Every structure is written in C-alpha cells, then in structure tokens.
Amino acid sequence: MISIDEFEAVLDELADELPAAFYEELNGGILVDPGCPLHPESVNGDLYIMGEYRTDPAMGKYIVMFYGSFHRVFGGLPEEALREEMRRVLRHEFRHHVEGRAGMRDLEVWDEEQIAAYRAGHE
Numbered sequence: 001m002i003s004i005d006e007f008e009a010v011l012d013e014l015a016d017e018l019p020a021a022f023y024e025e026l027n028g029g030i031l032v033d034p035g036c037p038l039h040p041e042s043v044n045g046d047l048y049i050m051g052e053y054r055t056d057p058a059m060g061k062y063i064v065m066f067y068g069s070f071h072r073v074f075g076g077l078p079e080e081a082l083r084e085e086m087r088r089v090l091r092h093e094f095r096h097h098v099e100g101r102a103g104m105r106d107l108e109v110w111d112e113e114q115i116a117a118y119r120a121g122h123e
Contacts, residue, residue: 001075002082004067008032011065014087022094025101028054028062030090036068041115043122048073051089053096061100063093 002010015030039047048069055061065086074085095107 001071002079004032004034007067007070007086010083010086011090014083014090017087018091018094022098025061026063026097027060028056030063030065033064033066034068035066036072037066039115041119043119047118051093053093053100055100061097063090063097065090065093
C-alpha cells in the first residue's frame with residue numbers, strides 16, 4: 001500500500017483529470033482523512049466509507065477521501081489498480097457535487113439502492 005503522502009499525490013493527479021467546471025462551488029476542495037470509518041449500515045464490520053461529499057455551513061462544500069479505508073479494503077492491490085479505485089471513488093463524490101448543484105438526486109437514489117441490496121444480502 002502506498003503511504004498517505006503518496007495517496008495525496010495520486011489524488012492530486014486524479015483531480016487534475018477533471019474539468020475546471022466540476023470545481024465550481026467546491027470551496028472546501030478535496031481533503032484526505034487518515035481514518036477508516038465503517039458505514040452505519042455495516043453488518044459485520046465489512047462496509048467501509050471510502051469517500052464522502054459534504055456540505056457544511058462553516059466549511060462549505062468539499063470532498064473527503066479516507067486513506068485508512070483504502071488501506072483496509074484495497075491495501076493489497078497493485079498501485080495501478082489502487083489508482084483506479086481512487087479514481088472511481090473520487091468521480092463518484094464529484095458526481096454528488098455536480099448533481100447537487102443541478103438539483104438532482106440520481107446518485108443518492110443509486111447509493112440508497114446499493115445499501116438496500118447490501119442489507120438484503122446480509123439478512
């Protein structure tokens with residue numbers, strides 16, 4: 001697994017792939033958190049939060065990527081495969097931002113469907 005500093009450097013590269021328009025109103029930017037939070041719906045401690053799009057009255061709109069979660073879930077992957085997972089999660093969180101600005105909830109609905117499927121698979 002790459003170090004947290006290397007994780008941040010790769011994340012910067014992946015962020016540079018996105019159009020400037022995606023960053024409009026993302027005043028808090030992209031943050032890296034060393035934690036590995038479990039999702040509140042986790043049944044057996046097997047569902048980690050990889051990234052979050054947040055809106056906060058003080059911090060504004062920003063994206064958090066959880067290094068610890070990537071380390072826990074994808075730590076054994078080769079660097080290129082890890083990079084693809086990071087890209088996938090970052091773009092997912094940017095989609096929340098873009099859809100939120102457009103007044104859409106499609107990805108939120110999809111996320112809810114994924115959690116419902118996860119719960120059903122653990123019943």
